Amino acid sequence: MLECPKCKSELIKTKHCYQCVNHHSFDIAKRGYVNLLLGNHKATGDDKEMVKARTIFLSHGYYAPLKNRLIELLKDKQIKTLADAGCGQGFYTNAIHDALQCDTYGFDLSKYAVDEACKAHNGVFYGVCNIFHMPLSDESCDSVLSVFAPVDMKENARVLKPGGYFIKVGPGPKHLLEMKQELYKDVYENTVETGYAGFTLCHEELLEYTIDLQNAHDIKALFQMTPYYWRTPKESVEHLLSLSALTTRVSFHITIYRKEEA
Template identity: 40%
Template sequence: MSDINFTCPICRKILKDEGKCLVCENSHSFDKAKQGYTHLLPVNKMHSKIPGDNALMVNARRDFLNKGYYGIFAEALCEIVKKYSKSITNPIILDCGSGEGYYTGKMKECLPESNIFGFDISKFAVKAAAGKYKNISFAVASVFSIPFPDESADVLTNIFSPLCEKEFLRVLKKGGYFIFAVPGERHLYEMKEVLYASPYENE
């Protein structure tokens, strides 16, 4: 295992795992929650009191994904990640906007030797992810201020999540891979037709 870990949201130094908390060399300390994740979103970066998906949304999506409807998509994602990391020993994979960890967990299953990290702005999502996937490090954090060292990730994944190009370029190793999944033009269009007065296609 490498020494790679999340970075301190205050001074950006790498955090060291001290068991019950993560600590940087400037003694900023972040307690781990019972499920093992860490809250690395500075209060002044929180634009709402409870940012991201709420507990109901997280539970609904988890129930849906666990039924396997997107299993074929997860398999395709794993194949791509495997292909691009096969020549790397213990690749470092960072799943940005990892939600309740469905895809993060699948990637760890297919690449057990990898160091996988995931983060999401929703504390409810991260709580669910960390409770279920114990061999992955999760944090509550924002894509606009990623708590990860410069040029440290071999593979970055972003599955249906917001994008911050500047931050993604910063944390990705030179020659690393960025895997970005976006909804197609008519994604869930049939549902939109039912729910919206004027359904629209995605850009």
């Protein structure tokens, strides 16, 4: 189901690379992932420092309830192939793969995140690519997962089989409300969106609970995981990072859509 990003023909794994019939070749990195970005595309995504901080934060179990809930929701879907579009360091990808034992593909623009994800050595295929152009053939997946990542529904519809599932996790209305109150004078609840053409909404829920951050390192790591990291005034950032502890609620808006059959 992997296809060449240059010519769209099938990619076949050899000993040291993936190659198509037109001799386009993509080396397998030492850790095991494949860089499928074309030469004229400069990779961005999370840098090495952000990946390290996020990995440590997630290892402390703050988001484990979300991981476990996603596994519960997917277990009865009889999923055989899953693509994680924006997999990061594979926190959810690896856990879902291990629980469901399905063919799993993780894609992210950050080579540092994908390199970290590969440390699990559990058979998941990881590739560096733009998730708006995934190297997958048409209608090849039973499911596409998106956890706090950009969404391209045209691309998701392309790679999903008819009747396949798109699972999306985004911020609920009160996600990180108390952290936002430390950063801004006027704080607004997040808006949530539902509904995509060609898809039927078959499940929606809010998963909410409170987390207690007991050190400045975890507070900074959580902050780096949010879009506020890029647009918050310097003095507000300094105030947040001066805190030695923070209690804040987390709110995850989980939706599952089914691709309508023609």
